[in-house]
Amino acid sequence: xxxxxxILAVVLxxxxxxAEGFGFHLGGKLGYxxxxxxxxxADIKNGFSEHFTAGIFGRVVMKDFIIQPELxxxxxxxxxxxxxxxxxxxxxxxxxxxxxxxxxLGYQFMDxxxxxxRANVGPxxxxxxxxxSKCDYDNQELDVEANGMTWGGAVNVGIDVLMxxxxxxxxxxxTNLIDKNDVKIGGYDFxxxxxxxxxxxxxxxxxxxxFGL
Numbered sequence: 001x002x003x004x005x006x007i008l009a010v011v012l013x014x015x016x017x018x019a020e021g022f023g024f025h026l027g028g029k030l031g032y033x034x035x036x037x038x039x040x041x042a043d044i045k046n047g048f049s050e051h052f053t054a055g056i057f058g059r060v061v062m063k064d065f066i067i068q069p070e071l072x073x074x075x076x077x078x079x080x081x082x083x084x085x086x087x088x089x090x091x092x093x094x095x096x097x098x099x100x101x102x103x104x105l106g107y108q109f110m111d112x113x114x115x116x117x118r119a120n121v122g123p124x125x126x127x128x129x130x131x132x133s134k135c136d137y138d139n140q141e142l143d144v145e146a147n148g149m150t151w152g153g154a155v156n157v158g159i160d161v162l163m164x165x166x167x168x169x170x171x172x173x174x175t176n177l178i179d180k181n182d183v184k185i186g187g188y189d190f191x192x193x194x195x196x197x198x199x200x201x202x203x204x205x206x207x208x209x210x211f212g213l
Contacts, residue, residue: 023212
């Protein structure tokens with residue numbers, strides 16, 4: 001009897017949600033990051049192999065207004081070619097494993113029932129969960145760490161076909177990845193300027209749970 005009442009409650013809630021123009025979706029997504037968008041098969045394959053990203057997303061739909069938070073894991077890397085009056089020209093290589101938490105607000109501007117188009121914009125919080133840094137000068141490890149949390153912004157366009165979603169977003173850094181203004185190598189100081197990062201992210205997702213719109 002309790003199971004029957006629960007099923008009836010879920011069905012009733014879903015019908016009310018649909019009637020009121022409300023929906024909720026929860027799913028997973030896979031994708032890659034790239035500095036330059038390309039439709040070439042080799043570039044896409046390279047993106048998945050070297051800049052893979054994966055995560056989950058939720059979406060609340062109120063008529064055509066959308067709130068979409070996501071949680072994505074990805075790897076990132078930076079290479080800094082340092083200079084100091086020509087005395088030394090070392091290269092600093094940094095690698096991180098990260099979590100990104102974008103919260104998109106958007107609008108569904110075309111709805112053809114089976115196919116829907118939307119645009120979103122919102123803030124992004126980035127969290128570094130692991131990192132390493134290396135220098136090609138004596139292969140030394142340096143005390144250079146990325147900030148544990150940084151801020152960015154992102155604009156996103158997406159298309160839904162049945163239960164599948166395709167998203168392309170461009171994210172731009174609002175705070176620096178590294179706070180240090182310089183690093184010391186071989187007794188010399190090397191400046192590091194403007195470590196804000198910008199990147200495209202392409203993801204293909206699937207709605208694993210949905211009700212309403």
